[in-house]
Amino acid sequence: MTARQARTRPANRRELIVTAATRLFVDDGYAAVSMARIAGAVGVQPSALYRHFTNKQSVLCEVFAEYVRTLCAALDDPGPAGPLRALAERILADRFAGRLWIREYRHLPRATADEIRETLLTRLDAVVAPGCPGPSARVCSTAVLGVLFSVATHHAEITDPAALVSLAERAAAGPPEVPPAAPRPAGLTRVGNRELILATAGDLFADRTYEGVGIDDIAEAVGVAPSSIYNHFSGKAELLAVLLHRGNGYLQVTLDDVLRNSADASAALTAVVSSYAGFAVRHPGLVQVIVAESGALEAPDAALLRSAQRDYVGEWVRLYSGDPAESRVTVIAAITAINDVARLPEISRCERGERFVAGYGRRILALP
Numbered sequence: 001m002t003a004r005q006a007r008t009r010p011a012n013r014r015e016l017i018v019t020a021a022t023r024l025f026v027d028d029g030y031a032a033v034s035m036a037r038i039a040g041a042v043g044v045q046p047s048a049l050y051r052h053f054t055n056k057q058s059v060l061c062e063v064f065a066e067y068v069r070t071l072c073a074a075l076d077d078p079g080p081a082g083p084l085r086a087l088a089e090r091i092l093a094d095r096f097a098g099r100l101w102i103r104e105y106r107h108l109p110r111a112t113a114d115e116i117r118e119t120l121l122t123r124l125d126a127v128v129a130p131g132c133p134g135p136s137a138r139v140c141s142t143a144v145l146g147v148l149f150s151v152a153t154h155h156a157e158i159t160d161p162a163a164l165v166s167l168a169e170r171a172a173a174g175p176p177e178v179p180p181a182a183p184r185p186a187g188l189t190r191v192g193n194r195e196l197i198l199a200t201a202g203d204l205f206a207d208r209t210y211e212g213v214g215i216d217d218i219a220e221a222v223g224v225a226p227s228s229i230y231n232h233f234s235g236k237a238e239l240l241a242v243l244l245h246r247g248n249g250y251l252q253v254t255l256d257d258v259l260r261n262s263a264d265a266s267a268a269l270t271a272v273v274s275s276y277a278g279f280a281v282r283h284p285g286l287v288q289v290i291v292a293e294s295g296a297l298e299a300p301d302a303a304l305l306r307s308a309q310r311d312y313v314g315e316w317v318r319l320y321s322g323d324p325a326e327s328r329v330t331v332i333a334a335i336t337a338i339n340d341v342a343r344l345p346e347i348s349r350c351e352r353g354e355r356f357v358a359g360y361g362r363r364i365l366a367l368p
Helices: 003-006 015-026 034-040 056-076 083-093 095-107 109-128 134-153 161-172 194-207 214-221 236-260 267-280 284-295 301-320 324-342 353-364
Strands: none
Touching: 003 353, 015 034, 015 056, 015 095, 015 214, 015 236, 056 083, 056 095, 083 095, 083 109, 083 134, 083 194, 095 109, 095 284, 109 194, 134 161, 134 324, 134 353, 161 324, 161 353, 194 214, 194 236, 194 284, 194 353, 236 267, 236 284, 236 301, 267 284, 267 301, 267 324, 267 353, 284 301, 284 324, 301 324, 324 353
């Protein structure tokens, strides 16, 4: 390399790489982004990336860590507005970057993901639940982040950060103590190979991502030959489609039941919150797949599912009433908080977990 070439290399190239990768991961998802695409966005050859990062996962680690550092900085130096307002404003300043937290953290090495998430949640624990026991503070923090990051999942206009802060404060005022843990009976399971394959695939997709799981992994976990899976499913894509359509179908049918048995909109919304919370607590892995992997669906399944999900949320918005855009923001904040709290290990083991999680949803929606 000549001295002239060395001088033309920007001193902030690593920063440029992180910025470009952040946009690509946020817009298209980690699985759809290659090192070559990142290099193209920066305007360099792929080999230039490897001077700074060993692989795509190491880029994601830095992207995720940098994003969380900016959020922690808002909490550490909030100014006169207070930490929740500062955090909300920082999230809204780049609202769709919240997809990193919602969708992409599972692509990180487990220890790295745990460390980065713990950094932000510990800061937030001290803000939203000072003096509360550890598990209770963590549940509150998780609900608050669910509310704040929910803005990354939709495009409804948010003109005033104070409205989002108000929803976060409702989440922060959630139940003060997690109910005690209780042993859950093992129960019975399905015995047909098709259902075992489907359930196992759902668990693996939730834990290791759709991209990170192959047919061989599913077959090994079930205890069958890989060829046996093709007796029931054409491949991994069909497994994902069946899982997502099954989850959506359950929600649509239970919504119909709630509406049929409710005297008015308020009673119906209260009941549908409880119904959805029960689904989220009983099937946290499926909820994770619905939230994070719907984008991996192939056409026409992707369009069908998106339409059904919009209609489902639209029914909540109709029951909530009020300004449609504001109602949509509130409803999606409640759903996202329910999803996040329901996935916590503390909730899966606690007594009255479904009622506890539903309580967060009702508080955010300002229901009795």
